[in-house]
Amino acid sequence: MRPYTASGGRTRPGVALDLLSLVTATGVRPRGPLGAEHTLALRLCAGSAAVTVAEVAGQLRLPAVVVKVLLSDLMEHGAVMAQSPRYPGGGSFAADDQNLLRAVLDGLRKRL
Numbered sequence: 001m002r003p004y005t006a007s008g009g010r011t012r013p014g015v016a017l018d019l020l021s022l023v024t025a026t027g028v029r030p031r032g033p034l035g036a037e038h039t040l041a042l043r044l045c046a047g048s049a050a051v052t053v054a055e056v057a058g059q060l061r062l063p064a065v066v067v068k069v070l071l072s073d074l075m076e077h078g079a080v081m082a083q084s085p086r087y088p089g090g091g092s093f094a095a096d097d098q099n100l101l102r103a104v105l106d107g108l109r110k111r112l
Contacts, residue, residue, distance in 0.1 A: 012065075013072035019057075019064055020085035022050040023071055030077035037062065041070045045080050052085075 017023075025046035030038070037060060044056050057067040074080040 013068040015072040015075050015082070017053050017068045017071060017082055018085050019052065019054040021053050022083045022085070023053060023056065023080050024050045024083075025080050026078060028078040030074065030079045032077075034073070034077075035070075037066075038070050038073060041067065042074055042079055045071075045074075050083070053082075 023045050025042060027046075030042070034042075040060055041056055044051055044059055053064060053067060053071060056071065057064045060067060062070075071080060071082065075082060
């Protein structure tokens with residue numbers, strides 16, 4: 001039930017975020033009260049130069065979609081900003097890039 005309550009029951013963020021989007025705190029304090037998970041997410045974003053959405057989700061132990069909603073809320077308050085991920089070669093990631101997918105698969109096999 002915690003993920004549902006953390007996002008206020010919402011399943012779609014107001015801002016499109018990628019799992020690899022880099023999020024940083026702006027130093028602006030959010031207007032109005034936010035939930036405990038919002039505060040924790042903001043602290044994680046302020047604690048270093050930049051963190052990815054995936055890192056925030058892992059640290060908070062919440063599903064990525066819930067974290068995207070939380071970060072989207074913080075972006076609307078001006079408390080954080082997000083930068084789109086940069087992929088090798090300067091282009092966007094192509095889901096059918098077999099070389100990259102094979103490298104990821106090989107890396108996962110070595111770890112398991």
